[in-house]
Amino acid sequence: MKDKTLSVSAIQEGTVIDHIPANSLFDVINILKLDKLKSQITFGSNFLSKQLGRKAIVKIEGKFFSAEEINRISLVAPQAKLNIIHDYSVTEKHIVEVPDTIEGIAKCMNPKCITNNENVSTKFKVVDKQNVALKCHYCEKITDRKHLEIL
Amino acid sequence: MKNKSLVSINDFSKEDYLAILETAAEFEKDPVQNILKGYVIATLFFEPSTRTRLSFESAINKLGGRVIGFTDAASSSVKKGESLKDTIITVANYSDLIVMRHPIEGSARYASEVSGVPIVNAGDGANQHPTQCLLDLYSIKKTQGTLENLNIALVGDLKYGRTVHSLLMAMSSFNPTFNFISPPELQMPSAYKSSLDDKGIKYYEHTNLEEALQYADIVYMTRVQKERFSDPMEYEKVKNAYILKNSMLEGTKDNLRILHPLPRVNEIDTDVDSNPKAYYFQQALNGVYTRQAIIAKILGLK
Numbered sequence A: 001m002k003d004k005t006l007s008v009s010a011i012q013e014g015t016v017i018d019h020i021p022a023n024s025l026f027d028v029i030n031i032l033k034l035d036k037l038k039s040q041i042t043f044g045s046n047f048l049s050k051q052l053g054r055k056a057i058v059k060i061e062g063k064f065f066s067a068e069e070i071n072r073i074s075l076v077a078p079q080a081k082l083n084i085i086h087d088y089s090v091t092e093k094h095i096v097e098v099p100d101t102i103e104g105i106a107k108c109m110n111p112k113c114i115t116n117n118e119n120v121s122t123k124f125k126v127v128d129k130q131n132v133a134l135k136c137h138y139c140e141k142i143t144d145r146k147h148l149e150i151l
Numbered sequence B: 001m002k003n004k005s006l007v008s009i010n011d012f013s014k015e016d017y018l019a020i021l022e023t024a025a026e027f028e029k030d031p032v033q034n035i036l037k038g039y040v041i042a043t044l045f046f047e048p049s050t051r052t053r054l055s056f057e058s059a060i061n062k063l064g065g066r067v068i069g070f071t072d073a074a075s076s077s078v079k080k081g082e083s084l085k086d087t088i089i090t091v092a093n094y095s096d097l098i099v100m101r102h103p104i105e106g107s108a109r110y111a112s113e114v115s116g117v118p119i120v121n122a123g124d125g126a127n128q129h130p131t132q133c134l135l136d137l138y139s140i141k142k143t144q145g146t147l148e149n150l151n152i153a154l155v156g157d158l159k160y161g162r163t164v165h166s167l168l169m170a171m172s173s174f175n176p177t178f179n180f181i182s183p184p185e186l187q188m189p190s191a192y193k194s195s196l197d198d199k200g201i202k203y204y205e206h207t208n209l210e211e212a213l214q215y216a217d218i219v220y221m222t223r224v225q226k227e228r229f230s231d232p233m234e235y236e237k238v239k240n241a242y243i244l245k246n247s248m249l250e251g252t253k254d255n256l257r258i259l260h261p262l263p264r265v266n267e268i269d270t271d272v273d274s275n276p277k278a279y280y281f282q283q284a285l286n287g288v289y290t291r292q293a294i295i296a297k298i299l300g301l302k
């Protein structure tokens, strides 16, 4: 609890994303395109967490995400929590939600799928939100969490 | 279903299937009609499948339509590296409907999204082959008089068999009882079984072919292929266990009919062919009527 308070208090206006599994940090950066942002961003990783073992935290100054944007990370960080910061204090908390459809984030695990053979972006229906199972809109095969690869 | 593509069996409702089967029955009575006069249908076979292509082309020709297309990717611009998107957009300019077969899964769905004309999927890799499924339904309805409450035995490769999976999903709307007969390595995938559980449909699993034959209204045979086994010894053990012989049909129901998507290798002994319960050649002919109905419905001509 202490380290959380510390990290949160470090930004004035913006968003803190907490409870990211440490090994998903780079996927989160990638999905939210944080590398393209001009804002000040702080990354912390390998904090001990009872829930996740080792977790990561991202703090983004001056940036607020839409629900749609943020739900994209649910595939790799289903327990992530968002703290919205105004004037150094948490004004809102959100949890991420797995959306009904996923477009262009994950790779279809079927090597014979059109999305792996032509320039076609992937599209999935989320058939199991709890365990993350994605049904490909094109080849109709299921990609499960074990085989999930972020593009 | 006018102007709608037929990519997957799940694209059409139970009412749609029944409407297609009804129209197919009309074509069976009167197969030569000039309703496709002036229409151009493209048959794009990115991999060869002579049987399916001839069935479609026969259906189109009997209705007075013209066919353009290619019979395998080697004789087309695809060989020069043209993308599927470009091929489809181009051919859609020249035709009223595109029938396509392609080895890549999901290719037909993608084609339906970029094409200006409806797509009929004639097989996309191991994924879908909806016209086969509809002709199977037609054959079942024709021989049994109904699709409701039937006992259906699916035999052979139930793990990878695309036709049995589509048939299972389509028949699920008609309260069937299934018997699954396969080697242990090629059992029906659990995803299909749980979908039956959800719908409250009864099914039984067997490894012995003869166990379920006496209850069956329909026996749907498929081939057990050697390359599906990780252990060649396993294949050697079971390879002769799923061959249907005429002697096994003793004591089966009078209304039993045996279906097979063809081509057959040896999974149905030739001594079954002369048994009146053998229906697989008639089933292939039904494919022509069913495809006539699908094309006529999609073009809004019936």
Ligand SMILES: [Zn+2]
Pocket: A108, A109, A110, A113, A114, A115, A136, A137, A138, A139, A140, A141, B106
């Ligand atoms: Zn796919």
